Amino acid sequence: MSQDSRSFVRWRWVATAVGAASLLFLASLPLRARESRRTEPEIDVRQILSERRLPACPDFANCVSSQADDPKRFVEPLTFEGDGEAALERLRTVLHQRQSSDLLRDHDGLIHVADRTPLLGFVDDVLFLLRPDARRIEVRSASRVGQGDLGTNRRRVEALREAFHAEAR
Numbered sequence: 463m464s465q466d467s468r469s470f471v472r473w474r475w476v477a478t479a480v481g482a483a484s485l486l487f488l489a490s491l492p493l494r495a496r497e498s499r500r501t502e503p504e505i506d507v508r509q510i511l512s513e514r515r516l517p518a519c520p521d522f523a524n525c526v527s528s529q530a531d532d533p534k535r536f537v538e539p540l541t542f543e544g545d546g547e548a549a550l551e552r553l554r555t556v557l558h559q560r561q562s563s564d565l566l567r568d569h570d571g572l573i574h575v576a577d578r579t580p581l582l583g584f585v586d587d588v589l590f591l592l593r594p595d596a597r598r599i600e601v602r603s604a605s606r607v608g609q610g611d612l613g614t615n616r617r618r619v620e621a622l623r624e625a626f627h628a629e630a631r
Contacts, residue, residue: 587603
C-alpha cells in the first residue's frame with residue numbers, strides 16, 4: 463500500500479469518527495430539550511417581591527438580566543410611561559401573542575414565563591418584575607440547561623422589548 467493510500471485511509475477513518483461523534487451529540491439534543499421542560503427552577507417569589515430584585519445570573523453565559531452588574535450579562539429593562547399596571551397588561555398581551563411562551567406565574571407584579579427555543583425546544587425561564595416607582599419592568603432570561611445559549615436569551619429580551627414598545631403605539 464502506498465503512502466498516499468494509507469494517508470487517505472487514515473483521514474477517512476478520522477472523518478468517519480468525527481461524523482459519528484457529531485451524530486451522537488445531535489441525537490442527544492432532543493433528550494436535553496425534553497429534560498429542560500421538566501426541570502422548572504425553584505424561584506423564591508417572596509424574596510423577589512420583598513427585595514424587588516430578580517435572582518442573580520449564574521456564572522454561565524446563558525443568562526441576561528436588567529439587574530446584572532456584569533456588562534456581559536446586563537440588558538436594559540423595559541421602560542414605560544404612565545401606570546405600571548397598564549404596562550404589565552401590555553406585557554401580558556405581548557407574551558400571549560408569542561406561541562413559544564407559556565405563562566407559569568403572574569402575581570403581584572412578578573411574571574414568570576417558560577419560553578421554548580424554536581429549533582430544538584429548549585426551555586428558558588423569563589422573569590419580569592414591575593418597578594412602578596422607577597417606571598420600569600426588570601427582566602431576566604436564563605436557560606434551564608447548558609452553560610451557553612449562543613445569544614438566545616439576549617435576542618429574546620430585545621425582541622420582547624421591541625414588541626412591548628410597538629404595542630404602546
